[in-house]
Amino acid sequence: MNNSMITIKNVNKTYENLTALHDVSLDIKQGEFIALVGMSGGGKSTLLRLIAGLEKPTSGSVQINSTDTKSLIQVMFQEDRLLPWMSVLDNLSFGSKDKNTKAHAKELLDLVELGDYADHFPNQLSGGQKQRVALARALMSHPKILLLDEPLGALDALTRRKMQDLILDICQKQNLTTILVTHDVEEAARMADRIVVMKDSTNSYEETCPKNRNAGQIGIVADRVLGEILEEPEVQQQTA
Amino acid sequence: MQKPVTLTTTRKKINLPIDKLLPFLIPIIVILLWQVSSTLGWLSSSVLPSPIAVLQDGIELTQSGELPKNLSISLYRATAGLIIGGSVGFILGFVNGMSNTFRLLFDSSIQMFRNIPHLALIPLIILWLGINESAKISLVAIGTMFPVYINTFHGIRSVDPDLIEMGESYELSKHQMFFKIIFPAALPQILVGIRYALGVMWTTLIVAETISASSGIGYMANNAEDFVDMETVVLCIVIYAVLGKISDLVAKSFESLLLDWQNTGRSNA
Numbered sequence: 344m345n346n347s348m349i350t351i352k353n354v355n356k357t358y359e360n361l362t363a364l365h366d367v368s369l370d371i372k373q374g375e376f377i378a379l380v381g382m383s384g385g386g387k388s389t390l391l392r393l394i395a396g397l398e399k400p401t402s403g404s405v406q407i408n409s410t411d412t413k414s415l416i417q418v419m420f421q422e423d424r425l426l427p428w429m430s431v432l433d434n435l436s437f438g439s440k441d442k443n444t445k446a447h448a449k450e451l452l453d454l455v456e457l458g459d460y461a462d463h464f465p466n467q468l469s470g471g472q473k474q475r476v477a478l479a480r481a482l483m484s485h486p487k488i489l490l491l492d493e494p495l496g497a498l499d500a501l502t503r504r505k506m507q508d509l510i511l512d513i514c515q516k517q518n519l520t521t522i523l524v525t526h527d528v529e530e531a532a533r534m535a536d537r538i539v540v541m542k543d544s545t546n547s548y549e550e551t552c553p554k555n556r557n558a559g560q561i562g563i564v565a566d567r568v569l570g571e572i573l574e575e576p577e578v579q580q581q582t583a
Numbered sequence: 584m585q586k587p588v589t590l591t592t593t594r595k596k597i598n599l600p601i602d603k604l605l606p607f608l609i610p611i612i613v614i615l616l617w618q619v620s621s622t623l624g625w626l627s628s629s630v631l632p633s634p635i636a637v638l639q640d641g642i643e644l645t646q647s648g649e650l651p652k653n654l655s656i657s658l659y660r661a662t663a664g665l666i667i668g669g670s671v672g673f674i675l676g677f678v679n680g681m682s683n684t685f686r687l688l689f690d691s692s693i694q695m696f697r698n699i700p701h702l703a704l705i706p707l708i709i710l711w712l713g714i715n716e717s718a719k720i721s722l723v724a725i726g727t728m729f730p731v732y733i734n735t736f737h738g739i740r741s742v743d744p745d746l747i748e749m750g751e752s753y754e755l756s757k758h759q760m761f762f763k764i765i766f767p768a769a770l771p772q773i774l775v776g777i778r779y780a781l782g783v784m785w786t787t788l789i790v791a792e793t794i795s796a797s798s799g800i801g802y803m804a805n806n807a808e809d810f811v812d813m814e815t816v817v818l819c820i821v822i823y824a825v826l827g828k829i830s831d832l833v834a835k836s837f838e839s840l841l842l843d844w845q846n847t848g849r850s851n852a
C-alpha cells in the first residue's frame with residue numbers, strides 16, 4: 344500500500360457482449376517486475392491497454408500513483424512499430440522536441456548494443472535488433488512504468504534469451520516498474536518478481552518468485568504456474 | 584556484442600557492361616534487320632519506310648521547326664493535364680482517406696464516374712470546349728485523376744493502424760501525424776498511382792490530338808496520314824515510344840529517390 348505504483352480496483356472491461364476482464368484487482372509496487380501469463384484471449388493485452396490509458400475500463404478504476412504525469416508509461420509490443428522510412432536514430436528522436444534528444448538517443452542505442460546502427464533503416468535489421476530499437480525508443484521519454492506485450496514472442500530462442508537479460512538489466516538499473524505479458528511460463532519464472540495468471544478474464548492465481556533463483560527453482564515455478572494455467576475450471580472450483 | 588556487417592553486399596550489384604547492354608540487344612537487331620530489308624528492297628517503302636528515312640524525316644522536321652513546336656505543345660498539354668488531374672486526384676484521395684464523412688459523401692459517386700471510359704467523353708468535351716487547349720488538357724486531367732485518386736485513397740486507408748496508435752501515444756498533432764506517419768506510409772501507393780497516371784496521360788493525349796487538334800504530335804501523325812507521309816507517321820510512333828519510356832524512367836527515379844528506405848533492405852527474410 345505504501346509504495347504501490349499501480350492500483351487496479353475491481354476492473355471490468357466488456358466489448359459489446361464479450362467480457363474481456365472480470366473483476367480484476369491488482370496492486371503493483373514501485374520497481375516491481377510482474378509477469379502476466381495465461382492462455383491467449385485471457386485478457387492480458389486488455390489489462391495492459393487499460394494501464395497504458397489506451398482504453399478506459401467499463402467499471403472499476405486503474406490508478407497510477409505518481410506525481411509525474413507526462414510520458415510516465417511506455418508500451419512495447421510484439422510488432423516493433425518502427426517507422427520504416429526513418430533511420431533508427433530518427434525513430435528514437437521523432438516524438439520529442441528536446442535539444443539533447445539525439446545525444447540521449449545515441450546513449451540508449453549504446454545501451455541496447457546498437458550504437459553502430461544509428462543510420463540504418465529498420466528493414467536492414469534483424470528481428471531481435473528491431474525489438475532492441477523498440478526498447479530503446481520506449482526508454483527515450485524516461486518512463487517510470489514499462490509495459491511489454493509479448494515483445495519477444497517473434498524471436499528465436501537464443502535471441503530471446505539475450506533480450507530477457509538485457510530487459511532485466513535495464514529495468515533494474517533504471518528502477519522501472521515493469522509488466523511483461525508472455526505466454527512463456529519459463530520466461531516469466533526467469534524474469535519476474537511476481538507472476539500473475541490471467542484466466543477466464545480475471546487474475547486467478549499469483550506466485551511470488553524467489554530472489555536469485557537457480558535453474559532448478561525456475562523450472563519448479565514454471566511448472567507450477569503452467570499447472571495453474573492448464574487446470575480445468577471445475578477442478579479449480581473444488582479446490583477453492 | 585554485434586558489429587555491423589556490410590548489409591549492402593546482400594544485394595547483387597549489376598555493373599557488368601554486358602548486363603547493361605543486354606536490354607538494348609533486341610531493339611538494335613530489329614532496327615538493323617529493318618534497315619537491311621529496306622535496302623535490299625524486301626520491305627517496300629509504301630509499307631514501312633527504312634529507319635534511315637525516318638531519321639532523315641525527323642532531322643528535316645526539326646530543322647523546319649515543325650517537330651519542336653508540336654512536341655512542346657504536346658508536352659505542355661501532358662504536364663498541365665497531369666498536374667491538374669493529379670492534384671485533384673490527390674486532394675480527393677486525401678480528404679476521403681482521412682475523413683469518413685467525406686468518404687461516405689464522395690467515394691461512391693467518384694467510383695461511378697470512374698467506370699465511364701474517359702475517352703468516351705471526347706465528343707462531349709469537344710462540344711463544350713471546342714478543339715482549343717482546354718479541351719485536351721481537361722481530358723488528360725480527367726484521365727489522370729482517377730489512378731492518383733484511387734491509389735492515394737487506398738494508400739491512406741491502409742496505413743498500419745499500429746503505427747497510428749504509436750503516433751497517438753506520442754501525442755502527435757494532426758499535422759505531425761499526417762506528415763510523419765500517414766503520408767510516408769501511403770507514399771509508395773501514391774507513386775504507383777502517379778506512374779499509372781503517366782501512362783494514361785500519353786494515351787489520352789495522343790487520342791485527343793489525333794481526333795481533334797491543329798497541333799501536337801498526335802496531330803502531326805494524323806496530318807501526315809492525310810498526305811500518305813509514311814516517314815512522319817512512323818516517326819511519331821517512335822516518339823510516343825520514347826516519351827513513354829522517358830516518363831517511366833522519371834517515375835522510377837522519383838520512386839528510388841523518395842523511397843530509398845525500401846531499397847536498402849537486406850533480402851526479405
Ligand SMILES: Nc1ncnc2c1ncn2[C@@H]1O[C@H](COP(=O)(O)OP(=O)(O)O)[C@@H](O)[C@H]1O
Nearest residue numbers: 358361362363382383384385386387388389390
Ligand atoms: N478492441 C476489442 N474489441 C472486441 N473484443 C476485444 C477487443 N480487444 C480484445 N477483445 C477480446 O477480449 C478478449 C481478451 O483479449 P486480449 O486482452 O487480447 O487477450 P490476451 O492478450 O490475453 O490474448 C478476447 O476474447 C478478445 O477477442
Ligand SMILES: [Mg+2]
Nearest residue numbers: 387388389492
Ligand atoms: Mg495479447
